[in-house]
Amino acid sequence: MLIEIRNARKKYLMGQRELWALDDVSLEIEHGDFMALKGPSGSGKSTLLNILGLLDSLSQGEHVLDGRSIASLNAAQRSACRSKYLGFIFQNYNLIPELNVYENIEVPLLIAREKKAGYHDKLMQLIEDVGLQDHLQHRPGELSGGQQQRVAVARALVRKPPLVIADEPTANLDSKTGQGIMELMRELNRKYGVTFVFATHDEGISGFMKAIYKMVDGKIVESKRIEAVGRGDAA
Numbered sequence: 001m002l003i004e005i006r007n008a009r010k011k012y013l014m015g016q017r018e019l020w021a022l023d024d025v026s027l028e029i030e031h032g033d034f035m036a037l038k039g040p041s042g043s044g045k046s047t048l049l050n051i052l053g054l055l056d057s058l059s060q061g062e063h064v065l066d067g068r069s070i071a072s073l074n075a076a077q078r079s080a081c082r083s084k085y086l087g088f089i090f091q092n093y094n095l096i097p098e099l100n101v102y103e104n105i106e107v108p109l110l111i112a113r114e115k116k117a118g119y120h121d122k123l124m125q126l127i128e129d130v131g132l133q134d135h136l137q138h139r140p141g142e143l144s145g146g147q148q149q150r151v152a153v154a155r156a157l158v159r160k161p162p163l164v165i166a167d168e169p170t171a172n173l174d175s176k177t178g179q180g181i182m183e184l185m186r187e188l189n190r191k192y193g194v195t196f197v198f199a200t201h202d203e204g205i206s207g208f209m210k211a212i213y214k215m216v217d218g219k220i221v222e223s224k225r226i227e228a229v230g231r232g233d234a235a
């Protein structure tokens with residue numbers, strides 16, 4: 001098991017009022033999973049992704065990542081854990097406009113102080129995986145939305161984190177381009193065994209998922225596993 005969340009609650013204070021953005025949520029994410037959180041706006045999807053991404057912490061309940069209880073970590077350990085375990089994909093891509101495709105994908109490697117000699121070939125392989133080998137020198141402004149999201153997918157995967165978190169990754173794309181991005185991520189999930197967790201409104205992506213959790217008012221009201229994790233996978 002990659003992640004276990006047990007009886008999780010997250011409280012926000014709105015003036016005097018308490019708001020439970022997560023209300024007794026339990027879920028399990030397996031190694032190699034490809035999983036969506038669905039539900040209306042305000043149902044708690046982003047809150048849960050922020051918890052899974054170690055960007056925020058629970059008010060109550062348990063969160064175990066790869067056998068480690070997150071509540072017991074100090075700030076430096078959480079940050080180290082985030083760097084080791086997580087990649088992120090955003091709906092607006094969040095690329096650096098001044099950097100070209102290669103350089104944008106390289107950013108996490110530079111931050112982690114990895115040696116260029118050790119990663120150049122891997123980076124080029126990943127650029128090929130996302131189909132951008134003819135666009136190495138292009139800056140984000142010279143790419144379509146779909147191509148920009150491909151850069152972001154490669155950047156999220158470049159250190160091969162066990163878990164990639166994607167908040168509405170197809171929200172700014174037309175449905176055909178969005179499907180193409182989902183197909184790409186599913187292929188990379190198979191090829192590298194990387195686990196993906198999505199938040200989405202997009203009905204078109206359901207067909208790609210191994211598991212779907214539906215949220216309403218901070219609760220998981222429905223969970224559906226479509227495909228056993230591991231079948232046809234690299235891991």
Ligand code: ADP
Pocket residue numbers: 012013014019020021039040041042043044045046047048199
């Ligand atoms: P979703 O991603 O499904 O749209 P969110 O997780 O963003 O839902 O929000 C869940 C609930 O928590 C909403 O009622 C939202 O207004 C509230 N909320 C989210 N973040 C904050 C915050 N930083 N402070 C106060 N309330 C928040």
